[in-house]
Amino acid sequence: MSNRLEVIALAGLPEIEEGMSVGGLVAAAVEDGLRDDDVVVVSHKVVSKAEGRLRDLGTVTPGERASALAAELGKDARLVELILAEARSVIRAERGVLIVETHGGWICANAGVDASNMPGDDAVALLPEDADASAARIRGEIAAGCGSSPAVVVADSFSRAWRVGQVDVAIGCAGLAPFDDWRGRRDATGRELTATVVAVADEVAGAADLAREKDAGAPAVIVRGLGRHVTRERGPGAAALRRAETDDLFR
Amino acid sequence: MSNRLEVIALAGLPEIEEGMSVGGLVAAAVEDGLRDDDVVVVSHKVVSKAEGRLRDLGTVTPGERASALAAELGKDARLVELILAEARSVIRAERGVLIVETHGGWICANAGVDASNMPGDDAVALLPEDADASAARIRGEIAAGCGSSPAVVVADSFSRAWRVGQVDVAIGCAGLAPFDDWRGRRDATGRELTATVVAVADEVAGAADLAREKDAGAPAVIVRGLGRHVTRERGPGAAALRRAETDDLFR
Numbered sequence: 001m002s003n004r005l006e007v008i009a010l011a012g013l014p015e016i017e018e019g020m021s022v023g024g025l026v027a028a029a030v031e032d033g034l035r036d037d038d039v040v041v042v043s044h045k046v047v048s049k050a051e052g053r054l055r056d057l058g059t060v061t062p063g064e065r066a067s068a069l070a071a072e073l074g075k076d077a078r079l080v081e082l083i084l085a086e087a088r089s090v091i092r093a094e095r096g097v098l099i100v101e102t103h104g105g106w107i108c109a110n111a112g113v114d115a116s117n118m119p120g121d122d123a124v125a126l127l128p129e130d131a132d133a134s135a136a137r138i139r140g141e142i143a144a145g146c147g148s149s150p151a152v153v154v155a156d157s158f159s160r161a162w163r164v165g166q167v168d169v170a171i172g173c174a175g176l177a178p179f180d181d182w183r184g185r186r187d188a189t190g191r192e193l194t195a196t197v198v199a200v201a202d203e204v205a206g207a208a209d210l211a212r213e214k215d216a217g218a219p220a221v222i223v224r225g226l227g228r229h230v231t232r233e234r235g236p237g238a239a240a241l242r243r244a245e246t247d248d249l250f251r
Numbered sequence: 252m253s254n255r256l257e258v259i260a261l262a263g264l265p266e267i268e269e270g271m272s273v274g275g276l277v278a279a280a281v282e283d284g285l286r287d288d289d290v291v292v293v294s295h296k297v298v299s300k301a302e303g304r305l306r307d308l309g310t311v312t313p314g315e316r317a318s319a320l321a322a323e324l325g326k327d328a329r330l331v332e333l334i335l336a337e338a339r340s341v342i343r344a345e346r347g348v349l350i351v352e353t354h355g356g357w358i359c360a361n362a363g364v365d366a367s368n369m370p371g372d373d374a375v376a377l378l379p380e381d382a383d384a385s386a387a388r389i390r391g392e393i394a395a396g397c398g399s400s401p402a403v404v405v406a407d408s409f410s411r412a413w414r415v416g417q418v419d420v421a422i423g424c425a426g427l428a429p430f431d432d433w434r435g436r437r438d439a440t441g442r443e444l445t446a447t448v449v450a451v452a453d454e455v456a457g458a459a460d461l462a463r464e465k466d467a468g469a470p471a472v473i474v475r476g477l478g479r480h481v482t483r484e485r486g487p488g489a490a491a492l493r494r495a496e497t498d499d500l501f502r
Binding site for chain 2: 003004005006007009011092093095097099107108115116118119121157160161162163164165166167168171173178179187189191196197198199200202203204206207209210211212218223225226240241242243247248249250251
């Protein structure tokens, strides 16, 4: 049982470009070494860059649907074209907000297409195609680089229904149990806990976000003290965090 | 700028009863002292207990609406009666799930009425009536007890639309800027950040939750290293985290 965590932003990563080994660079940047029971949280942005998931708005020609929607929402039509290409369905398009379900199954604003911290005025990043696979690959790269095999979380900032502001959540993970499931276990008074399933991977992503500043270029954070949630196996990944449409009341 | 956080679960708090000073007990339980730039995160459950916000299901007589809804949802009619009494409106009542907007303005399952970690089979806790005021009071109690004036967050576990599992969020805070607002500031490449408002108070609540186990009776957690978000003033509180109905697309 852990009663103390450390959350450590990792300095010294270079600007990431397509083809670079994010895990190798993390392994090289860690000064005190990584442990097998650490969790390394990586911003999706550097994963997208490494995987070549960048687009240049200057090369995008918006179609009719994107142009109409962009006019309605007051958005850049080229951006909306990219968002629609990343979307399985549109959940809401109102009041300047475009919320979709991505092909990967995430429900989020703008399909996660993101223009911040990007080189060039027209460059945007798409989400990794399969961030669970990205996390597993980065885990392997870290192990190859420094011999340790920490859990890896790929995080992105998502808006929420009903609450203002964004929090970082997990869109990919490897080697981390995404949930701490207390159903059937008992609380401190001996009463059975019926509905307590803690989304550990999301809380880890949010905790990591607290340790870095958006302008500091610190895309990797180590969370130490969560060994009880770290697994040798790759595990179900962040895919398990996606609520099935049949269980969902808000789409 | 902080690049390292510590998250420390506080052991040694007694079972909280009505009228007890939660802040005084926190001050007494801290071994290494608290700093003015710490954040103390307290589970709403102990706040509700201290404020007498407990109910005994044995004393509740469900009305007609609660009985009908309970039958439909497969829930205890007495519990549904309490939930409806705490609710300003019902957002969803389907498939065994009852999501409401509380009188305090939170949108959550079961109006936050909670049966875990409660003494007695029929005891349940309601949310504090005004958890921002609770946080401010606890902050004052801590200052009286040990001379330090850390920020205080009152946290509860909320389910989310679209994502499985619960995360802890802030339902009250005092002395903490609930947001880190990057709009108008620039990212590492000099590009203006247009939509980045980090819900710091929620990420702090989630980080604290990682450091405690649901059965360990550790209702208070210190988060150290977030001094840049801690304010001398009480501030806007977690009320600022509630999205106005006019801005919300999911109710």
